[in-house]
Amino acid sequence: MSSRDCGVANGGYPTDCELTEALRSRALSRQVSMVRSDAWQAALPRARQVRLLLLDVDGVLTDGSITYISDHVEAKTFHTQDGMGIKLLQDSGVAVGIITARSSEAVERRARDLGLTHVFQGKKDKLAVYETILKETGLRPPQTAYMGDDLLDLPVLNRAGFAAAPADAVMEIQQRVHYVTGRGGGRGAVREVCDLILESQGNLVRMRARFDR
Secondary structure, three states: OOHHHOOOOOOOOOOHHHHHHHHHHHHHHHHHHOOOOHHHHHHHHHHOOOOEEEEOOOOOOOOOOOEEOOOOOEEOOOOHHHHHHHHHHHHOOOEEEEEOOOOOHHHHHHHHHHOOOEEEOOOOOHHHHHHHHHHHHOOOHHHEEEEOOOHHHHHHHHHOOEEEEOOOOOHHHHOOOOEEOOOOOOOOHHHHHHHHHHHHOOOHHHHHHOOOO
8 A cells, every 4th residue: 555545634734544655654664774783784785686595504503403204204494484585585586596505395395385497406516507507507706695594505605695694503613704694593594684785785675565455
């Protein structure tokens, strides 16, 4: 709803509809700006260029826990807020993919549910996969973001234009990235990075407003 859908006020006073719309707009504005740290603000220029976000799985999309169900099956737990962030980012025109050293049916299913365009499992040489993605897509490093939490992620984090890590990443990683989230892996860290990219590109309020009707 917009102010032009509210009808004409009587006697020059705003209608209830107009008041509601004004309050909604103010709430959306506060929602975007009230908790932005200096680190968030500093990361915006790099995030603005991103056209592809690549993610590690264990410790990023999950909390790093691995539960063995049987000899060949392991369970992983994903956060719904991360999933929503990924979908919003994709809807805005930014592609999302996975590069993980482990292989799991749970990851395959999650990637399928989210419609991820680049899914690479069982890849310990993540930099080689990253370079292949660059060649296939024609993207340059400044147009890519990568989020990781441990030493295997470091080569790609060093190459990506925007490097991020969850709050519980190992210290060596936190010291090397452009942005460390306030949330831990598997607990909304990916959503935070998605929101940052959306805001940097002027899409966060627009994407959220689709649900505020």
